[in-house]
Amino acid sequence: MSSPEQWAHPEPGDATAATAAKPTPEQVIAGLRATTEGGADLTQLLTPEGERIASPIFDPYVADVDAEALRELYRDMVLVRRADREANAMQRQGQLGIWVPLLGQEAAQIGSGRALRPTDMAFPSYREHGVGYARGVDFRELLGIFRCSDQGGWDFKEHGFHPYTIVIGNQVLNACGYAMGQKFEGKVGNTDGQGNPSETDEATIVYFGDGATSQGDVHEGFVWAAVYDAPLVFFCQNNQWAISEPTERQSRLPLYQRARGYGFPGIRVDGNDVLGCLAVTRWALEVCRNGNGPVLIEAFTYRMDAHTTTDDPTRYRLSDELEAWKLKDPIERVRVHLTRNGGADAAFFAEVDAASDAFAAELRDYCFNMPDPTPERIFANVYAEPSPVLDAQRDEFLAYLEGFDGAEEAGSEAPGVVKAGER
């Protein structure tokens, strides 16, 4: 069978080899299959129908995941989805400036996020609310960013969760530097004295999208991590779209195969399979912690909602596609699996639903009562060191504002101060 890889690298004399201008029909079909189904190389432990598939390589990485652990993964995904829908609704009600939905990507985010140790570090882009949740970041703290009252204020070190990065690809190099630091400080490739890998070894994971894979920063990150054997897991959520551009706009070959060119392993996992994502990420982190350098994971998933609340996907994609992906829903397959195998009963599902409703109500309450920042915030922390020039600018402006208050009280129209916020 023609593979998508052949499409990019036709063998000499291959009857089905494409000319640069025109792939053969077989290659077109293979390419389409590769993008809609994930292709032959898709690692999957739990099918969309909820069937557990044995994997000699990856089963050991989830050997500890019993029914209870799976129920917790299910709970995480339901809670995160519920919070996502609530935030989306709150944007519609004018409570948030914008929301970036994660709908459909719960398994990729919870699976990979739960694979991390507390001492590991995660660098998100801007859609990784599920990873943040898995890192113990209070979902409420994420809302400030989208309410435009904050730019991210959780304890980055405590949670091992870097601030969101909106400029596509930037965080990949930052993560790479962080991982280089872990290596330089001797936090990889240690043993515990009995020859077992050390529990204190560390790794870093960086999240980015399919579109991001075109950015120079991402390619440089691949090169740097490879050259320095940085313990860095590149976690690409291929959700098939970069706003209106399909993944085919970014690459001729499946994204995970890019890793080969940089000299490290690349793997494509079913991004809607939470067990698969957990296993593959645990494996990749182990490769990193053991000192073998970086790994690229392509989590093959789907952006089930708009790019953001300002986007209108009906302009560029067919609803058929969405309908097809609904059949591969990340949460539903776990529910089916748990139900079929007696891992959970109706009472459990009802309890999770109730808990997620309560969670959403809490979020709502918090969001509606979130205080606005005060003008001092504009000038605060621009520099780590004292900045008398900026302090003067701040004082002048605050005095100007105060003058306003005074003017209003006095019923006069002009602000009653001499100096003001002009320079």
Added chain:
Amino acid sequence: MAAPTRSTVNGSAGHSENPSTVQTLTIGKAINLGLRTAMESDDKVIVLGEDVGKLGGVFRITDGLQKDFGEQRVLDTPLAESGIIGTAVGLAVRGFRPVCEIQFEGFIFPGFDQIVSQLAKLHYRTQGKIKVPVVIRVPFGGGIGAVEHHSESPESLFAHVAGLKVVSCSNPVDAYWMIQQAIDCDDPVLFFEPKKLYHMGTLKAPVDTTVTPTPLFQSRLLREGTAATLVGYGPSVKVCLDAANAAAEEGTELAVIDLRSLSPLDLTPVFESVRRTGRLITVSEAQSESSLAAEIATRVQQECFYSLEAPVLRVTGFDTPYPPAKLEEYYLPDLDRVLHAVDRSLAW
């Protein structure tokens, strides 16, 4: 390039009363029509950027262009600004006239190297043997309640670079003509678009496609005044006009100048006005330190030293990163801050 646009946009066509040549447009629609007109008259004009094809850009400024001109002339590029600008340079060397769209000003920086190192310098380095007529369209400015990197005003960074021309439009008529003139220009042009005003219905204006436009690199006096002179560009022009209207109600006549061209600067109308008013206030969303506002102030004090009755004042964003948008009403120059500066100037 022997394109019909050249004669039209640089003004050999006469005035026409034909109403079918007049359309009432927003700034966004006017840029769209200007792009379309440029593409119709020269098949070397191509548009490239992220989501500019089917989606028509996130602001819909390229709406319908891919449908009508095809995928070879309206390119949904891979997601990389360095790639967009770097390939535009190569396309220009090959004889095309690329128009790049940067989705938001905050995302131009991956392409900054290509802009500064190649786009700006090729003509100089080759002593004119290579021309790079690339236009980079940049939606800029704040006031839209957005998250980080979506509300900035980095125009001074580009005006600082020799070899680049930098312009900004503030109304539909200019938007329509200036985009075509920029495309027609043999130098690279950074085209800053006031995103907050793109679809503002109250700014809709009749655009007559047959009149002779103002040359691209000229500023324009919008309102005569005697008390003080306000100078703005892009989104701040509206703030200046609103301030002048408010002041007029109290009997203070303020002159307003729309800079339009940020590099080269055309300050002749500013000098003339300041010689009459003796007072100048610059208004821009960009921070003040080492900015265009600083450049204007310097030149005005050099040219109009003996006419000045007060120091040049700058009403700008603060010298901080753009704050969370909940605070942008404080950060952005508004009518009150402009009028306050006027009061200060008058009281000097």
